[in-house]
Amino acid sequence: DQQVKQNSPSLSVQEGRISILNCDYTNSMFDYFLWYKKYPAEGPTFLISISSIKDKNEDGRFTVFLNKSAKHLSLHIVPSQPGDSAVYFCAARGRNTGNQFYFGTGTSLTVIP
Amino acid sequence: DAGITQSPRHKVTETGTPVTLRCHQTENHRYMYWYRQDPGHGLRLIHYSYGVKDTDKGEVSDGYSVSRSKTEDFLLTLESATSSQTSVYFCAIRGSTGTNTGELFFGEGSRLTVL
Numbered sequence: 001d002q003q004v005k006q007n008s009p010s011l012s013v014q015e016g017r018i019s020i021l022n023c024d025y026t027n028s029m030f031d032y033f034l035w036y037k038k039y040p041a042e043g044p045t046f047l048i049s050i051s052s053i054k055d056k057n058e059d060g061r062f063t064v065f066l067n068k069s070a071k072h073l074s075l076h077i078v079p080s081q082p083g084d085s086a087v088y089f090c091a092a093r094g095r096n097t098g099n100q101f102y103f104g105t106g107t108s109l110t111v112i113p
Numbered sequence: 114d115a116g117i118t119q120s121p122r123h124k125v126t127e128t129g130t131p132v133t134l135r136c137h138q139t140e141n142h143r144y145m146y147w148y149r150q151d152p153g154h155g156l157r158l159i160h161y162s163y164g165v166k167d168t169d170k171g172e173v174s175d176g177y178s179v180s181r182s183k184t185e186d187f188l189l190t191l192e193s194a195t196s197s198q199t200s201v202y203f204c205a206i207r208g209s210t211g212t213n214t215g216e217l218f219f220g221e222g223s224r225l226t227v228l
Binding site for chain 1: 117155157158203207220221
């Protein structure tokens with residue numbers, strides 16, 4: 001059973017606008033969340049993370065929001081750039097998952113110039 | 114770069130043959146992971162290691178075994194490859210941290226095709 005879900009397989013956004021990627025989770029024991037970016041034929045690269053003690057974390061153009069009551073997190077990219085076109089994975093781990101990280105199925109973002 | 118090397122990067126094999134994928138790190142990180150990536154499934158954990166000779170199963174461990182005889186190397190073995198094991202395999206590492214955090218760093222992947 002998928003514990004981390006990304007329900008939008010793809011997203012297209014105009015350059016300069018905001019990209020919002022969403023992620024839902026089912027395990028209430030998850031307490032650490034991450035976003036990864038993946039280009040074709042490359043390994044995923046770490047983007048940004050957030051601990052469950054926070055509800056927002058910002059790093060440059062990237063902001064992650066966490067809504068624990070809704071078991072939902074989102075990644076905002078502002079402004080979006082063509083180089084942001086990639087597949088984005090959210091991931092989570094928790095107190096009851098040991099050292100295991102669970103990943104969503106990914107959202108393919110296309111930023112249109 | 115996180116100092117992770119996967120080999121081979123590409124392999125084509127036949128059903129029933131054994132296959133070993135190697136992950137080598139130069140970071141002296143404690144934790145090493147093997148994931149597979151498939152369309153519609155994202156990244157799924159096969160096995161991971163938390164130290165030399167210490168390993169544990171992940172979500173999709175059936176048909177796979179692992180070994181870690183040295184800190185720097187983590188081997189994934191398919192004893193008898195099947196077509197369902199055609200996938201892209203990623204190794205990841207993570208250092209020990211004082212908290213429950215610490216992100217994974219991934220290798221570039223090994224594409225395996227089982228005919």
